[in-house]
Amino acid sequence: xxxxxxxxxxxxxxxxxxxxxxxxxxxxxxxxxxxxxxxxxxxxxxxxxxxxxxxxxxxxxxxxxxxxxxxxxxxxxxxxxxxxxxxxxxxxxxxxxxxxxxxxxxxxxxxxxxxxxxxxxxxxxxxxxxxxxxxxxxxxxxxxxxxxxxxxxxxx
Numbered sequence: 001x002x003x004x005x006x007x008x009x010x011x012x013x014x015x016x017x018x019x020x021x022x023x024x025x026x027x028x029x030x031x032x033x034x035x036x037x038x039x040x041x042x043x044x045x046x047x048x049x050x051x052x053x054x055x056x057x058x059x060x061x062x063x064x065x066x067x068x069x070x071x072x073x074x075x076x077x078x079x080x081x082x083x084x085x086x087x088x089x090x091x092x093x094x095x096x097x098x099x100x101x102x103x104x105x106x107x108x109x110x111x112x113x114x115x116x117x118x119x120x121x122x123x124x125x126x127x128x129x130x131x132x133x134x135x136x137x138x139x140x141x142x143x144x145x146x147x148x149x150x151x152x153x154x155x156x
Contacts, residue, residue, distance in 0.1 A: 011028070051091070061113075095115055107131055
């Protein structure tokens, strides 16, 4: 399988996740890197009228996670730990997280990600430890050529 085919299957896997669909997130994955975009919508705000930190975290974690999984073609990786720093609120536009692998071992990886607002200003950053799981990358978890496989959406 080519790298691009693997990365497209990972993009489909991410896009099929219910939480990702709810937030409207999109992914672009490449060799050791990933970019996640999410439109800022009022439905995702906290009580002080800015984007909730859970959206920041999803973008940061997914960017780092998929950067790592771009290098692993047989199994799903897992986030073992992730630290995030939120530095600015955002109230509109689109956010974009850029993730990259910074250290690679046999079964453990370290990746970092930075989150930007629509103007390109940094609004958060994070880093995490990721490990290989025993979960095979296959259609049952949405790793396939179809954009939204039925089995992945139904948990089957």
